[in-house]
Amino acid sequence: MLGIKNNIMFIRHVLMMVFSNVPRLILSICGLFVGLLVLTTGNILMNSYYDEAMNRACEFSTNNISVLLEADDEFEKKIISDIDTMQVELKRVSMSSESIYSEQYSNGNICSLNAKVVGTTSMDSENVLMKYNENTTIPVHGNLTKGRFINQNDVSKKNNCVVIDEFTASLLFGEEDPIGKKVILGVGNIGMENVSDEDNVVDDEKDNSFTVVGVFDNYQVTKSNQLEYEKFRVVDNGNIVMSTYIYVPYTALDENGFQEDAQDYLIWHYSDNSGYEKGLQVLNDYKTVYSHKYSKFELMTKDDMKSAVKKELRPIKLFMWLILSALLIISGINSMNTMFFSIKERIGEIGIKKAMGANATDIIVQFLMEGIFMAYIAAAMSLIVGGIVAELIGKGIQSMLFINFKVNYSMETVLFTLIVAGIYGIVFSFIPSYYGAGRKVADALRFE
Amino acid sequence: MSTLCVNGNEQPVIEIKGLRKTYDRKRYVLDNLELKLYSGDMTIIEGKSGTGKSTLMNVIGLLDDFNEGTLCIDGIEINKKTKRKYSIIRAQKIGFVFQAYHLIEAISVKENIMLPFLYSNINVNNDIKQRYDKIVTDLGLGELENKKVALLSGGEKQRVAIARALIKDPKIIIADEPTGNLDMENTKIVIDVFRKLREMGKVIIIVTHDISIATSDDKRFYLKEGKLMLC
Ligand SMILES: Nc1ncnc2c1ncn2[C@@H]1O[C@H](COP(=O)(O)OP(=O)(O)O)[C@@H](O)[C@H]1O
Ligand SMILES: [Mg+2]
Numbered sequence: 001m002l003g004i005k006n007n008i009m010f011i012r013h014v015l016m017m018v019f020s021n022v023p024r025l026i027l028s029i030c031g032l033f034v035g036l037l038v039l040t041t042g043n044i045l046m047n048s049y050y051d052e053a054m055n056r057a058c059e060f061s062t063n064n065i066s067v068l069l070e071a072d073d074e075f076e077k078k079i080i081s082d083i084d085t086m087q088v089e090l091k092r093v094s095m096s097s098e099s100i101y102s103e104q105y106s107n108g109n110i111c112s113l114n115a116k117v118v119g120t121t122s123m124d125s126e127n128v129l130m131k132y133n134e135n136t137t138i139p140v141h142g143n144l145t146k147g148r149f150i151n152q153n154d155v156s157k158k159n160n161c162v163v164i165d166e167f168t169a170s171l172l173f174g175e176e177d178p179i180g181k182k183v184i185l186g187v188g189n190i191g192m193e194n195v196s197d198e199d200n201v202v203d204d205e206k207d208n209s210f211t212v213v214g215v216f217d218n219y220q221v222t223k224s225n226q227l228e229y230e231k232f233r234v235v236d237n238g239n240i241v242m243s244t245y246i247y248v249p250y251t252a253l254d255e256n257g258f259q260e261d262a263q264d265y266l267i268w269h270y271s272d273n274s275g276y277e278k279g280l281q282v283l284n285d286y287k288t289v290y291s292h293k294y295s296k297f298e299l300m301t302k303d304d305m306k307s308a309v310k311k312e313l314r315p316i317k318l319f320m321w322l323i324l325s326a327l328l329i330i331s332g333i334n335s336m337n338t339m340f341f342s343i344k345e346r347i348g349e350i351g352i353k354k355a356m357g358a359n360a361t362d363i364i365v366q367f368l369m370e371g372i373f374m375a376y377i378a379a380a381m382s383l384i385v386g387g388i389v390a391e392l393i394g395k396g397i398q399s400m401l402f403i404n405f406k407v408n409y410s411m412e413t414v415l416f417t418l419i420v421a422g423i424y425g426i427v428f429s430f431i432p433s434y435y436g437a438g439r440k441v442a443d444a445l446r447f448e
Numbered sequence: 449m450s451t452l453c454v455n456g457n458e459q460p461v462i463e464i465k466g467l468r469k470t471y472d473r474k475r476y477v478l479d480n481l482e483l484k485l486y487s488g489d490m491t492i493i494e495g496k497s498g499t500g501k502s503t504l505m506n507v508i509g510l511l512d513d514f515n516e517g518t519l520c521i522d523g524i525e526i527n528k529k530t531k532r533k534y535s536i537i538r539a540q541k542i543g544f545v546f547q548a549y550h551l552i553e554a555i556s557v558k559e560n561i562m563l564p565f566l567y568s569n570i571n572v573n574n575d576i577k578q579r580y581d582k583i584v585t586d587l588g589l590g591e592l593e594n595k596k597v598a599l600l601s602g603g604e605k606q607r608v609a610i611a612r613a614l615i616k617d618p619k620i621i622i623a624d625e626p627t628g629n630l631d632m633e634n635t636k637i638v639i640d641v642f643r644k645l646r647e648m649g650k651v652i653i654i655v656t657h658d659i660s661i662a663t664s665d666d667k668r669f670y671l672k673e674g675k676l677m678l679c
Binding site: 006009010013016017020021348349351352353354355356357358359362440441442445 | 563
């Protein structure tokens with residue numbers, strides 16, 4: 001601060017001037033508050049939405065490479081034995097869904113759960129599949145909560161065992177321990193009674209039930225079905241069909257005739273980065289050579305997933321930013337207006353101070369300090385109120401629209417609001433105070 | 449013609465030569481004005497309303513610029529266009545008393561009196577605290593110290609303004625119609641203060657309509673057609 005040694009006295013004086021006119025203070029803060037509140041709330045919601053989508057993408061286990069392959073068994077065997085045999089795991093997803101739960105409520109609505117049976121070579125690595133959106137299925141991490149995963153023994157003995165997710169377990173077996181219970185495929189299929197006996201003869205030959213050996217949890221997998229189920233219970237219009245994946249030994253799938261129309265996911269797990277880099281290199285080479293030969297040869301890594309999500313969200317983010325910046329500018333100009341008239345009203349005070357030895361810088365510094373002070377009061381208010389409003393809106397979104405939405409009040413949001421408030425305080429008080437400080441003293445005093 | 453004041457070989461505190469000032473570039477409010485004031489001079493400037501007395505005070509007080517001529521304050525030559533750096537001279541050498549008081553109403557008497565220190569490098573030390581106490585006692589403001597200026601009477605306000613003008617012990621005191629809004633009793637108090645200051649060797653310039661203020665010791669000027677004439 002130029003020429004001001006008596007800083008504490010000066011700061012005290014500035015604060016006194018700020019509080020000397022309470023209506024003016026409140027009005028100025030309100031102007032700043034409205035802008036900053038919209039910004040903070042919008043920013044929290046936008047970030048939460050973004051984070052949620054990103055979190056889903058980030059469930060994709062690190063250092064995994066997933067390949068969606070539609071090729072003949074020969075080629076599949078070749079690629080498995082060629083590239084890091086120890087790391088690869090096959091997940092064969094049956095294209096058709098099997099109903100594993102169906103219940104008719106008293107109002108006639110039917111709730112059913114369809115499962116795609118996934119044959120796996122092993123599940124030691126705790127990878128499960130998640131439908132990210134209509135077109136994308138990604139391998140994500142599953143936490144074992146009961147029992148065990150499918151192991152080599154199950155595969156070699158072709159055991160009829162199954163691993164299911166928590167939601168499925170709770171829907172099928174309620175509070176009871178699901179381990180040892182049977183999951184029966186084709187339960188309560190509408191029209192099943194109408195199937196002719198001749199057809200059923202064939203069906204009888206295959207065992208339609210699998211014994212539960214393990215239950216896993218994945219927040220996203222469980223949450224999405226839970227919300228859908230809640231929506232069905234609350235909104236109560238029509239039937240609902242939910243879907244999930246259940247996991248059986250690859251060989252058991254073979255035995256049960258799910259082979260024909262299956263989609264194969266080959267998943268390579270790497271524990272180290274260099275192995276991952278090499279594996280990715282080799283797989284990419286394979287892809288260039290074979291991709292035109294087979295109808296599907298899709299390679300995906302966590303980075304691919306993240307960038308796909310980012311790309312998907314970019315237009316939304318851009319649009320939100322446009323709205324927010326427009327609002328910001330409007331409320332900024334509004335604040336400047338308030339500041340400008342406040343300074344015009346205080347030209348006499350400026351004249352007095354200049355007559356007492358203040359220079360233009362002293363005057364500008366005073367009004368900048370006032371502006372920043374008020375902006376930070378407004379910022380603190382909008383951080384508190386904005387957090388509450390965002391939380392309420394988030395709750396509303398979750399309970400009314402049944403979209404998984406967790407409000408995320410991050411350090412970034414706080415920092416962003418504080419930075420914008422600082423800029424607000426500086427920019428929108430600098431311009432009017434520059435005008436005020438530039439008046440000739442004699443002219444300024446005439447205002448009084 | 450304008451009058452030159454000679455007072456021995458001493459250097460004048462204020463020296464004005466050929467000063468011209470116009471607002472509209474048509475009429476010169478101050479026209480070839482000359483003035484020399486020395487330490488211990490009490491100067492009273494009279495004149496009809498609108499003749500440029502306030503303009504002259506503003507120019508001398510470095511609150512406004514001028515168009516032609518020279519102005520020296522305590523040996524420092526001032527440029528025609530008042531620039532930011534003159535705020536320092538203003539802060540160090542000049543105390544102002546205005547007819548309209550020009551106090552900050554929202555803050556207390558004490559804070560108004562100490563206001564000049566917000567804009568200077570001078571630390572508020574014991575000397576200044578003693579000076580403050582003396583000024584406040586002399587002007588009878590002791591009991592009003594913590595009162596908001598907005599709550600004071602006109603006479604009290606003008607005494608606060610004088611205290612503020614004196615707190616930095618300036619060489620020059622410029623008072624533009626200081627008694628214009630005061631009753632007889634307060635006028636007497638204010639003028640007595642000025643007389644005491646004069647004895648302390650300050651240069652005092654008072655603009656007034658009230659001829660009763662002046663004594664034979666004072667330099668009395670009449671401002672007419674942009675020039676100062678000795679009465
Ligand atoms: N800022 C200004 N702009 C234009 N004219 C001014 C300004 N200030 C004063 N004047 C004019 O200059 C003349 C002298 O004014 P002033 O110095 O206030 O007179 P006094 O103090 O003697 O009554 C008046 O005619 C007034 O209208
Ligand atoms: Mg006047």
